[in-house]
Amino acid sequence: xxxxxxxxxxxxxxxxxxxxxxxxxxxxxxxxxxxxxxxxxxxxxxxxxxxxxxxxxxxxxxxxxxxxxxxxxxxxxxxxxxxxxxxxxxxxxxxxxxxxxxxxxxxxxxxxxxxxxxxxxxxxxxxxxxxxxxxxxxxxxxxxxxxxxxxxxxxxxxxxxxxxxxxxxxxxxxxxxxxxxxxxxxxxxxxxxxxxxxxxxxxxxxxxxxxxxxxxxxxxxxxxxxxxxxxxxxxxxxxxxxxxxxxxxxxxxxxxxxxxxxxxxxxxxxxxxxxxxxxxxxxxxxxxxxxxxxxxxxxxxxxxxxxxxxxxxxxxxxxxxxxxxxxxxxxxxxxxxxxxxxxxxxxxxxxxxxxxxxxxxxxxxxxxxxxxxxxxxxxxxxxxxxxxxxxxxxxxxxxxxxxxxxxxxxxxxxxxxxxxxxxxxxxxxxxxxxxxxxxxxxxxxxxxxxxxxxxxxxxxxxxxxxxxxxxxxxxxxxxxxxxxxxxxxxxxxxxxxxxxxxxxxxxxxxxxxxxxxxxxxxxxxxxxxxxxxxxxxxxxxxxxxxxxxxxxxxxxxxxxxxxxxxxxxxxxxxxxxxxxxxxxxxxxxxxxxxxxxxxxxxxxxxxxxxxxxxxxxxxxxxxxxxxxxxx
Amino acid sequence: xxxxxxxxxxxxxxxxxxxxxxxxxxxxxxxxxxxxxxxxxxxxxxxxxxxxxxxxxxxxxxxxxxxxxxxxxxxxxxxxxxxxxxxxxxxxxxxxxxxxxxxxxxxxxxxxxxxxxxxxxxxxxxxxxxxxxxxxxxxxxxxxxxxxxxxxxxxxxxxxxxxxxxxxxxxxxxxxxxxx
Numbered sequence: 001x002x003x004x005x006x007x008x009x010x011x012x013x014x015x016x017x018x019x020x021x022x023x024x025x026x027x028x029x030x031x032x033x034x035x036x037x038x039x040x041x042x043x044x045x046x047x048x049x050x051x052x053x054x055x056x057x058x059x060x061x062x063x064x065x066x067x068x069x070x071x072x073x074x075x076x077x078x079x080x081x082x083x084x085x086x087x088x089x090x091x092x093x094x095x096x097x098x099x100x101x102x103x104x105x106x107x108x109x110x111x112x113x114x115x116x117x118x119x120x121x122x123x124x125x126x127x128x129x130x131x132x133x134x135x136x137x138x139x140x141x142x143x144x145x146x147x148x149x150x151x152x153x154x155x156x157x158x159x160x161x162x163x164x165x166x167x168x169x170x171x172x173x174x175x176x177x178x179x180x181x182x183x184x185x186x187x188x189x190x191x192x193x194x195x196x197x198x199x200x201x202x203x204x205x206x207x208x209x210x211x212x213x214x215x216x217x218x219x220x221x222x223x224x225x226x227x228x229x230x231x232x233x234x235x236x237x238x239x240x241x242x243x244x245x246x247x248x249x250x251x252x253x254x255x256x257x258x259x260x261x262x263x264x265x266x267x268x269x270x271x272x273x274x275x276x277x278x279x280x281x282x283x284x285x286x287x288x289x290x291x292x293x294x295x296x297x298x299x300x301x302x303x304x305x306x307x308x309x310x311x312x313x314x315x316x317x318x319x320x321x322x323x324x325x326x327x328x329x330x331x332x333x334x335x336x337x338x339x340x341x342x343x344x345x346x347x348x349x350x351x352x353x354x355x356x357x358x359x360x361x362x363x364x365x366x367x368x369x370x371x372x373x374x375x376x377x378x379x380x381x382x383x384x385x386x387x388x389x390x391x392x393x394x395x396x397x398x399x400x401x402x403x404x405x406x407x408x409x410x411x412x413x414x415x416x417x418x419x420x421x422x423x424x425x426x427x428x429x430x431x432x433x434x435x436x437x438x439x440x441x442x443x444x445x446x447x448x449x450x451x452x453x454x455x456x457x458x459x460x461x462x463x464x465x466x467x468x469x470x471x472x473x474x475x476x477x478x479x480x481x482x483x484x485x486x487x488x489x490x491x492x493x494x495x496x497x498x499x500x501x502x503x504x505x506x507x508x509x510x511x512x513x514x515x516x517x518x519x520x521x522x523x524x525x526x527x528x529x530x531x532x533x534x535x536x537x538x539x540x541x542x543x544x545x546x547x548x549x550x551x552x553x554x555x556x557x558x559x560x561x562x563x564x565x566x567x568x569x570x571x572x573x574x575x576x577x578x579x580x581x582x583x584x585x586x587x588x589x590x591x592x593x594x595x596x597x598x599x600x601x602x603x604x605x606x607x608x609x610x611x612x613x614x615x616x617x618x619x620x621x622x623x624x625x626x627x628x629x630x631x
Numbered sequence: 632x633x634x635x636x637x638x639x640x641x642x643x644x645x646x647x648x649x650x651x652x653x654x655x656x657x658x659x660x661x662x663x664x665x666x667x668x669x670x671x672x673x674x675x676x677x678x679x680x681x682x683x684x685x686x687x688x689x690x691x692x693x694x695x696x697x698x699x700x701x702x703x704x705x706x707x708x709x710x711x712x713x714x715x716x717x718x719x720x721x722x723x724x725x726x727x728x729x730x731x732x733x734x735x736x737x738x739x740x741x742x743x744x745x746x747x748x749x750x751x752x753x754x755x756x757x758x759x760x761x762x763x764x765x766x767x768x769x770x771x772x773x774x775x776x777x778x779x780x781x782x783x784x785x786x787x788x789x790x791x792x793x794x795x796x797x798x799x800x801x802x803x804x805x806x807x808x809x810x811x
Binding site: 118 | 729730770778804808809
């Protein structure tokens, strides 16, 4: 610990703390623009300048390490004058006329800093140099005229996401923010994660979906977990007048630290599937609008028979829904099949082994943030579970070795140091070969090289996807555990959808048979049914579907209940590394639409069943693959 | 003591700041109690008194030689010059044309615009003022008080007028500072 004085306050901080961090820790305010807590200090804008006793000139506090005995002043006249001057220079460099800017009046950090300094005008007039606006990207507009060259976006794209799409060309006043080697943003290597638009302090990168739809202070905020996959990123859903405006990553979230992918940020606002607004019941061969009572009666009549019942739920639904679903169909109605749309592919084999060994062998996702070698088994983290992929990609420049084993097209493999062939069905043999290569250095050359990389790593991680778990048998997984033990490696199983692991804990992971069911009950929620599922359900004589959207499956069903989509319901989710997190309700459901929970309770009531609603106990009844952490 | 005299004028703006001035509604009676409102675009007298006024208020930026002349005359005849609104303070929306230049702006308006006939004609007469780059008022004459906003809020205008009438310089900060 070292002691320094800031504005007369004696402050004790860890060595390596910057003056800015020390000041903030002491509750003192120093304005910043290029600085961002998630990024490496950069010292680009000079707004955070402070006076340091003994220094000839003012010093940028964001990059200045605190040293013992240092005496710092943050609000002398010299500092205040410098701040105003820095802001004046920034305003005069490009087009910073607030009256025609999207982020003006609250959402612009540059304007807010000027207000803080009480600036009523600028002494210097702008350099009237126009730059072209790049509107080629589907989700973002890149406007160099509004850019203050703080490079937050460039640093975020590289340091946080590991994508390195954004960069600068030219120098000084001619500096231009460009994508790749100056190609249109929409045709660049951008993966639309939107971190740049979230981190931009001005209107230089604008979000197209929410532009001019309301400022931060005019919208409602709803912080909760993303339901698009099992990573479990925390996000902020912004709404206004019961309409989605924008989705942002939560900077303070310990797991994703503000990051989201296109699926979590932009695509939910592009959903234009036809909404179901009324219950439907098949009469004389065609689906007709019905009341809730009629529809529930039709369902109850059929379920009372009970034979050959297959009940399948989406793993996008909250745990509360899944537990209720299981209690109703497995415990009370004794259905032949109670499972999920995932059919346990992403979880069953590993879950069985954990139960058998009575041991949680998977690690926290945080291990992926600090590793020197990653072995990815049949998993493309560029395509799915993208934020976990960012953790890996952003470390590659620092020398982290990436080994990708897959048998199909894999975009992560483009960045791999070693590619290994792993065909679907060969998982057992592959793991056996890897084991031999590690233990005895025998086998083919590629495998021995890969084994060498893993053996020399200090913090190796082996991460596997559902294409691996669905084929890997107990022997393969047991050998994988032995490998992890030899290497002192962490294992991460990414699983599938948002509540993949919860469904596994509830024991809903049976495969659906090709034929033989008499009644099919499917809780789709807002999940889009696959062609395979549609075909399976076509074979079943009577089908009940709970769905937010119309699809071929609901078109073929005999009773359809309109239920809420993700934003209209609340509930709990268990992510891939055992974090229990809440998703809140951000929107009011349309009239006549109930939550799946309400719909299931209506059905239970019609059948005089009192389902068990205590999901916490059911969730921990079985040894999990990874330790479950309380909310 | 005689009431302080106030004169206003508009330059390259949209008259919105004067509209916002009228938005003080019945409080204009209080203002008239406190000050002697002389020339303005919304009163009969069109030029500030030759023997001077206490406060001169200008709305709009300066985009031609005529505006320059009006601004200089106001500066000469007032003690305290106020730049009212984003155009007077920064150049505002009209300053967008500075990114393209006067020639391109004239061509767009008088030749290319969809409402023109086939030929179009850029007005040119020695009697017309010469077009210039759009400038903030303080680029042409010294300004004593800046009240930004597009337009400034009626409450801010009322506050500023009362302060000026009572011989104080208003402080435009906190809630009152809003460039829009």
